[in-house]
Amino acid sequence: MNSSVADSADQQSTRAKLEEMGRAARAAARLMARADTATKNRALQAIAAQLDARRDQIAEANARDMRAGRDHGLDAALLDRLELNDERIDGMIEGLHQIAELPDPVGEIEDLKYRPSGIQVGKMRVPLGVVGIIYESRPNVTIDAASLCLKSGNATILRGGSEALHSNGAIAACIAAGLKEAGLPETAVQVVDTTDRAAVGALISMPEYVDVIVPRGGTGLIERVSREARVPVIKHLHGVCHVYIDDKADLQKAFNIALNAKTHRYGVCNAMESLLVAEGVAAEILPRLAAAYRDKGVELRGCEQTREILADCAAASDSDWSEEYLAPILSIRVVADMDAAMEHIAQYGSGHTESIVTEDYSRARRFLAEVDASSVMVNASTRFADGFEYGLGAEIGISTDKIHARGPVGLEGLTSQKWIVLGDGHIRE
Amino acid sequence: MNSSVADSADQQSTRAKLEEMGRAARAAARLMARADTATKNRALQAIAAQLDARRDQIAEANARDMRAGRDHGLDAALLDRLELNDERIDGMIEGLHQIAELPDPVGEIEDLKYRPSGIQVGKMRVPLGVVGIIYESRPNVTIDAASLCLKSGNATILRGGSEALHSNGAIAACIAAGLKEAGLPETAVQVVDTTDRAAVGALISMPEYVDVIVPRGGTGLIERVSREARVPVIKHLHGVCHVYIDDKADLQKAFNIALNAKTHRYGVCNAMESLLVAEGVAAEILPRLAAAYRDKGVELRGCEQTREILADCAAASDSDWSEEYLAPILSIRVVADMDAAMEHIAQYGSGHTESIVTEDYSRARRFLAEVDASSVMVNASTRFADGFEYGLGAEIGISTDKIHARGPVGLEGLTSQKWIVLGDGHIRE
Numbered sequence A, B: 001m002n003s004s005v006a007d008s009a010d011q012q013s014t015r016a017k018l019e020e021m022g023r024a025a026r027a028a029a030r031l032m033a034r035a036d037t038a039t040k041n042r043a044l045q046a047i048a049a050q051l052d053a054r055r056d057q058i059a060e061a062n063a064r065d066m067r068a069g070r071d072h073g074l075d076a077a078l079l080d081r082l083e084l085n086d087e088r089i090d091g092m093i094e095g096l097h098q099i100a101e102l103p104d105p106v107g108e109i110e111d112l113k114y115r116p117s118g119i120q121v122g123k124m125r126v127p128l129g130v131v132g133i134i135y136e137s138r139p140n141v142t143i144d145a146a147s148l149c150l151k152s153g154n155a156t157i158l159r160g161g162s163e164a165l166h167s168n169g170a171i172a173a174c175i176a177a178g179l180k181e182a183g184l185p186e187t188a189v190q191v192v193d194t195t196d197r198a199a200v201g202a203l204i205s206m207p208e209y210v211d212v213i214v215p216r217g218g219t220g221l222i223e224r225v226s227r228e229a230r231v232p233v234i235k236h237l238h239g240v241c242h243v244y245i246d247d248k249a250d251l252q253k254a255f256n257i258a259l260n261a262k263t264h265r266y267g268v269c270n271a272m273e274s275l276l277v278a279e280g281v282a283a284e285i286l287p288r289l290a291a292a293y294r295d296k297g298v299e300l301r302g303c304e305q306t307r308e309i310l311a312d313c314a315a316a317s318d319s320d321w322s323e324e325y326l327a328p329i330l331s332i333r334v335v336a337d338m339d340a341a342m343e344h345i346a347q348y349g350s351g352h353t354e355s356i357v358t359e360d361y362s363r364a365r366r367f368l369a370e371v372d373a374s375s376v377m378v379n380a381s382t383r384f385a386d387g388f389e390y391g392l393g394a395e396i397g398i399s400t401d402k403i404h405a406r407g408p409v410g411l412e413g414l415t416s417q418k419w420i421v422l423g424d425g426h427i428r429e
Helices: A003-033 A037-053 A055-071 A076-082 A086-101 A140-151 A162-181 A198-203 A219-228 A251-263 A279-295 A304-309 A318-322 A338-348 A361-370 B003-033 B037-053 B055-071 B076-082 B086-101 B140-151 B162-181 B198-203 B219-228 B251-263 B279-296 B304-309 B318-322 B338-348 B361-370
Strands: A109-114 A120-127 A130-135 A155-159 A189-191 A212-216 A241-245 A272-278 A299-302 A329-335 A353-357 A375-380 A397-399 A407-409 A415-426 B109-114 B120-127 B130-135 B155-159 B189-191 B212-216 B241-245 B272-278 B299-302 B329-335 B353-357 B375-380 B397-399 B407-409 B415-426
Touching: A003 A120, A003 A130, A003 A155, A003 A189, A003 A198, A037 A055, A037 A086, A037 A140, A037 A162, A055 A076, A055 A086, A055 A162, A076 A162, A086 A140, A109 A415, A130 A140, A130 A198, A140 A155, A140 A162, A140 A189, A140 A212, A155 A198, A162 A189, A198 A219, A212 A219, A241 A251, A241 A338, A251 A272, A251 A279, A251 A353, A251 A375, A251 B415, A272 A279, A272 A338, A279 A299, A279 A304, A279 A329, A299 A304, A304 A329, A318 A329, A318 A338, A329 A338, A338 A353, A338 A361, A353 A361, A361 A375, A407 B415, A415 B251, A415 B407, B003 B120, B003 B130, B003 B155, B003 B189, B003 B198, B037 B055, B037 B086, B037 B140, B037 B162, B055 B076, B055 B086, B055 B162, B076 B162, B086 B140, B109 B415, B130 B140, B130 B198, B140 B155, B140 B162, B140 B189, B140 B212, B155 B198, B162 B189, B198 B219, B212 B219, B241 B251, B241 B338, B251 B272, B251 B279, B251 B353, B251 B375, B272 B279, B272 B338, B279 B299, B279 B304, B279 B329, B299 B304, B304 B329, B318 B329, B318 B338, B329 B338, B338 B353, B338 B361, B353 B361, B361 B375
Parallel strands: A130 A155, A130 A212, A155 A189, A241 A272, A241 A353, A272 A329, A299 A329, A353 A375, A375 B415, A415 B375, B130 B155, B130 B212, B155 B189, B241 B272, B241 B353, B272 B329, B299 B329, B353 B375
Antiparallel strands: A109 A120, A120 A415, A397 A407, B109 B120, B120 B415, B397 B407
16 A cells, blocks of 8 residues: 555544544534533533642653653753643643633623514524634643633534643543533543644534634644634734834833833733834933843844934844744834824734823824724733733633634633524514 | 636736725725714715716616626526616615614724723724625625625625626716715725626635625525635525424414514525424414415425324425425424424524524523524514614624624624723733
8 A cells, every 4th residue: 555545544534533523522512502600610620620630640641742752852942831740730720710710601691672673682692612722732721722612611622732642631531521520521622632634634624513713823833724724713823013102102101111011021922022112202212211121131123213313223124023023122113103103003013912102192092993903002011912911811812813703812702692582472564 | 829828817817906906995994994983974975865866877787787687598586686776776875874874883992991900901893894795686785785884994895796797887986986075985895897707716815905705695606605715704504494382382472473484575584494383282283374374375394293283284305304495385393392393403403593482481591592593582583583673774694604793794793893901001010
């Protein structure tokens, strides 16, 4: 048998396997949709207890993945993400308790109103159905994603990175045991246990079994999934976030925000990557800020006007304006005014998070209304663009799409609304 | 030059043309997003005035389409949909006035709350951006679609059926003139003026220029668009709607609802196609209903138990249960109880509209919560599933999707929400 025939047979069996999981998920989704809040919370607590009770098995499975990872030459950052130590298991347990405490969005009825015909019309929040989640090597995402889907009444199929196969298997066993304990179907959370890459292709092309796909990972993964998916995708692409310091800004607030937005954490999507400064205040604020950035080890790359003010600043190239550094690097551009800043943001921003620092009422109002991004801020650090900070409790990702869910996606983003109509024998005349 | 080379050259030029329209739409969308309510309403009124002033030109263009349609042997139903008489022009004008009077969803701020960090977080409603609409031969859809997109602050690219090319061109001229009069970009509404079918393929595969596609038309069109689209699609597939008459129903209400849901109009997606009756009341209600249906000329197709009660009822085949008749035909099934009815609906329903007739509180509560459809009703006719009846004012379609918009899609369905954050120099600790 030649290898391409073998490959294709493998692919077919992977597809058949995923379809079987899909059918099971679809059936489980109906039971999950009608599970009451107490039952779902009991399952979350039971999973937490299972994780606690099976620490040894999880550690052992993780050690196998770590050994294999080292043998395959994974770099230190990947190995770090792969590792499940006691502290990380504590974090997963804590996350489960937190999600159990969040209000249940399912069944919430909004805007129930009488219409002139006499019927009452409103909207009821309902689960999406089956959520497919594709992620990379961090095994704690298995718990994050499963618990958010469970609480929002969805069934889920999880496909983690192949490096975490054994760790995810051990976690999946805890989830299954917890679901069973609470009387929920074990197939409500299924973890794909093959490393065959065809599994991703199958998962994203079964609209009959999967209602939405959430890819969590690098841009390569997300672009592939978006390109090939036959089901809707809630996706998060780049975070090229800006802070614009207006010439009517309170410069102390501007200093604090621009410093925090860049240096609070570097490798996160809501970190500022480009600073825009109105030319009226550039000479006053930039030297102070540059000194503070240098103390933190941030490399600066500026436009020509910036470099006239900051003599030792490197020159920014055009590609810097669209770069998501995720690193201690910052591009700086001096702009004429807010309109020029908004123009720059429209051209180079990625629609993630944009902030203006100003004391001017009319400009704040215009910036809020006109800037097209998932989060638009006035006098606040871009670092606030986060599910916990927004009160969503937890997030499955930050969507840079406009359809369905935008910005941090929490429990509500994993639900839909159906219309409900209450009548008393009403007919249409 | 051989014909496939010529075809491919044509396709390329169509694609280039659509991309140019896409770029213009993207630019117009930025201006539309910031247009205030008064300006948008002025444009709607101006378009209405243009339609009124140019009735002769519209009639002339429509006559050309009608002649060509007759020459090409279009059937009577298609010719009827294609025709623009004075009454239909009045209808378009009236529709424009109605949409001008609807509240503007853009800029509406919801749930603005203080968070423990001190920032205020809320959501602001914003346009989607560029909406592509693909529809068949009814030229009045051009005005419906354009006016809903305009009021919701979107730019739009419209691709109507090739049979309506001249009619749509005449209407497009009115829209352009109205937009110009109000000081809005004429490219905010663009009508594709080529009959090349490659235009559809291009329109649905430009995610850089088009944010969402709304196909309006037959199942074939919608399935093709869904399969090939590279941008999100708000789609409406079948309407296989049920009324379930429970054994705790008020039988007079049940009679009225079952009759109205089937016979109020036949060719609409919210008409009942299958009637489910609890066996406890079947013998009592079915003969009365059957007589009423027969008076209206409705053909009945029943399950075995139905046929034991209705001697002259034809036998339903298994395919009847999933059929969207859009005609005076009704399938009838006697079921054991509500659970059996919900099982039938889960298996055969299309997720459009489902109604229970019952006086039982607990069953009504369960049916509402557990049935998975875009509209779920108690004691009301399925015919109420409609944008006007729900108070949306007008609808661009009825979505059977769960993602983004579900059920009747009005102005709000053509918008998204962005997060807004108001701070006073807040940084993340």
